[in-house]
Amino acid sequence: MKPRNMRVFSFIAEYEENIKVKIFIEYNHKDKKKSKENQKLIAEKKALYFSRMFGQMPYFLKIYTKKIYVYRNDGKSRPWWVPWKRSGQAWVLAPEFHLAESRCGSYYYKEGGGHYHECAKTMIHELAHVVNYKTKLINPSKWLKARKLDKNYCSSYAKTNSVEDFAESVVCWIGVRYKSHKMNSRFGNVKKINRFIPNRLKFFDELNLKVHPIK
Numbered sequence: 634m635k636p637r638n639m640r641v642f643s644f645i646a647e648y649e650e651n652i653k654v655k656i657f658i659e660y661n662h663k664d665k666k667k668s669k670e671n672q673k674l675i676a677e678k679k680a681l682y683f684s685r686m687f688g689q690m691p692y693f694l695k696i697y698t699k700k701i702y703v704y705r706n707d708g709k710s711r712p713w714w715v716p717w718k719r720s721g722q723a724w725v726l727a728p729e730f731h732l733a734e735s736r737c738g739s740y741y742y743k744e745g746g747g748h749y750h751e752c753a754k755t756m757i758h759e760l761a762h763v764v765n766y767k768t769k770l771i772n773p774s775k776w777l778k779a780r781k782l783d784k785n786y787c788s789s790y791a792k793t794n795s796v797e798d799f800a801e802s803v804v805c806w807i808g809v810r811y812k813s814h815k816m817n818s819r820f821g822n823v824k825k826i827n828r829f830i831p832n833r834l835k836f837f838d839e840l841n842l843k844v845h846p847i848k
Contacts, residue, residue, distance in 0.1 A: 644684070761800040
């Protein structure tokens with residue numbers, strides 16, 4: 634993947650338990666209708682939106698991510714995340730993820746605007762990628778065994794490969810175990826997920842993951 638230049642405003646969000654993350658908000662430096670100061674104010678609102686969302690993520694997803702990049706909506710294709718960084722002969726996941734604003738709806742950072750739950754779902758998915766690659770929490774052989782025992786998937790996208798299956802399964806596990814009262818046909822059916830991926834759900838249960846501040 635080729636590196637690309639982007640103009641950003643950067644912010645630092647700090648949370649309890651010594652968690653800190655840098656948030657980079659891309660802005661359009663060619664926009665003559667808005668002054669740089671005005672764009673900075675907008676960027677601050679966006680950074681606040683994402684920092685609050687990140688703060689509501691389960692502890693085990695937050696602690697490994699150090700940077701969040703948010704791409705502006707300009708009609709161009711943007712990666713949701715750019716994880717890969719070369720280290721010798723190995724490919725490792727950088728402790729960061731990249732998100733397109735379009736995932737959150739138009740003017741999502743304004744009060745009552747955007748698709749918060751869809752955006753939060755995407756954030757959980759991408760944070761799960763970081764956990765999968767950057768930690769030793771996951772036992773590959775146990776994860777593979779759980780996948781084979783289930784045979785089904787919790788979403789169509791999970792069928793892409795084992796990596797996406799893991800991230801989608803984390804989303805479904807959090808939904809079923811902690812947000813079942815908010816789940817619907819758009820985000821997944823609780824009974825269907827319990828029936829389709831019982832062994833994956835058990836796999837995450839047995840990790841005893843710290844999910845604070847989720848209750």
